[in-house]
Amino acid sequence: MMLKGKKALITGASKGIGKAIAVAFAREGADVAFTYLSSVEKGKALENELASYGITAIGIRSDASDFTQAEALIKEVLDAFGQIDILVNNAGITRDNLLLRMSLDDFDAVQKTNLYSVFNTTKAIIKTMMKQRSGSIINISSVVGVKGNAGQANYAASKAGIIGFTKSTALELGSRNIRCNAIAPGFIETEMTDQLDAKTVEGWRNAIPLKRGGQPEDVANACLFLGSDLSTYVSGQVLNVCGGMLT
């Protein structure tokens, strides 16, 4: 029970990595609020699955890219839980294309969902965490934000932006005992990576020293560490969960 008594909010948890984080947090005793946008049925099913761990689970439909909705979301979760100890900014999308063909819309949409979302929830939650004098914010970046990737200029920019935002937040709020870290997953097998063609997937796998794609649970375990009291002296860091790919 690594998170017994803690209250967590995870964005974009209807499937993939976010869902694995929500399940791991519930299993370890945290009350879990989570969001989804288009996968309404999956969101409702997850609420029931989480409640079966004997914790309080709340699923909320909320667009992470929308500032006003993020403010309402934080208020709703605080009304229900009274506090938020862990915020995981996980919601994210891809709109891959070579730069020559990338539209302004494709660039914009990815910044709004991946990067602005992190600003939106963090901005809405920090006053509460400052009053609590504690909090752990975990932002899901990507190895692509560290090293870049052809065909993903929009996504890489958003994920690199998350790293700068994470480090700045850690510097600003450390004196209030608020920690902020980023996780940079490598190639994790989810619906997001299902969209890639077989040749690209083979290329990723060959480049991974551990010779396998990561599972959502691999990222969830890193979140457990950063959300729990095992990491009380860790802040402003980027933890690569990539099977050694970035080494």
Ligand code: NAP
């Ligand atoms: P996924 O399977 O496509 O799941 C994405 C989740 O984000 C879904 O729950 C989706 O909810 C939610 N979401 C998308 N837009 C949203 C919005 N505007 N508001 C609220 N929720 C929204 O993706 P994943 O692979 O689990 O990725 C999760 C995170 O890890 C993303 O930030 C991604 O960039 C990052 N990441 C993934 C990999 C990888 O290899 N898979 C690697 C590095 C980083 P709905 O379905 O309800 O819309």
